Amino acid sequence: MPQAWPTMRIEPLAEDAWLLRLGTSIDFEVNARVHAMAAALKSRLAEVEYVPAYASLLLRFDPMSWLEDDGRFSEQRLREAINAALDQASTAEAEPREITIPVCYGGEAGEDLLDVASYSQLSPEEVVARHTRVTYRVAMLGFAPGFPYLLGLDPALATPRRSSPRMSVPAGSVAIGGQQTGIYPQELPGGWQLIGRTPLRLFDPAAATPSLLQPGDAVRFQAIDEHAYQRLAST
Structure with missing residues (x-):
């Protein structure tokens, strides 16, 4: 080589x-x-x-x-x-596919946002600003079908997993676990800190490509309000 x-x-x-x-x-x-x-x-x-x-x-x-x-x-x-x-190949990275994920942050959609803000010594608004400011890479899919492990989290937002995992995390939940962020594609047990939720369906076993996100994709999060969340969820 x-x-x-x-x-x-x-x-x-x-x-x-x-x-x-x-x-x-x-x-x-x-x-x-x-x-x-x-x-x-x-x-x-x-x-x-x-x-x-x-x-x-x-x-x-x-x-x-x-x-x-x-x-x-x-x-x-x-x-x-x-x-x-x-x-025979170039070592240069191919241009990644870019995906924008709309997220309703805080409240019932992200019940751990205040805990993440407290741990990070930031306001909830600053946590959201920092979470949406960067571009992430889908490092891999794992844990459950379609679950993306995303690299690129602002180090200031790194937060330990919950000491007591939840038995049920809603589908679409956007979460932080240590130095990573991810999205629960289905309702699953999990111990990551929930900061928001997306109305997008991340995994559809009946689709030609079941997983919305693929390894290597570039991902950005876009903050939306509850009204926009409900509108997108109903389409």
């Missing part, structure tokens, strides 16, 4: 799955390299499935497509194909 690509470690997980590990921490730049590598490989090895995480990339493949002449799976052939694909 060219020196510009980060050093990766290949970890076999199963007979049809490998993990390409680029790091071990939650880091914005490492995650950017994960998504750049995923895009590079997808464009040249389309027959392999790719699932990005914070600092690693899961590869799912058909072992029957990578056989030696004697019929055995060839780890070497797959490694060479990965390296060749990266050799």
Whole structure:
């Protein structure tokens, strides 16, 4: 691989799955390299499935497509194909898809907003201003179908998870957990701090693309009032 690509470690997980590990921490730049590598490989090895995480990339493949002449799976052939694909690819990040998420902050929609403001020593208005000011990246989907883990939270808003998780968090709830923010796609149990709610449906199993947000997407939050929330929720 060219020196510009980060050093990766290949970890076999199963007979049809490998993990390409680029790091071990939650880091914005490492995650950017994960998504750049995923895009590079997808464009040249389309027959392999790719699932990005914070600092690693899961590869799912058909072992029957990578056989030696004697019929055995060839780890070497797959490694060479990965390296060749990266050799031919640019390390530059593709322009991400941008999605705006409308959010009604505070009140019944975000019952922990005041607690986050108190912990951060900011006013609730400043918490909302800081939360909507930046562009986030969908680092990965996990925990539940369509749940986006978003990197880019203003460090001033980092707030520990609740000491006692809720048994039921409403669908669309926008929350902060530690140094991350995320959105609950369905009604789920959870311990993140709820600061608002979006009327958008994040996960629809009947849709051609079930998850509204995809790994690598750029996300911005837009504050709306309760009237706008109800109007959008009814459409």
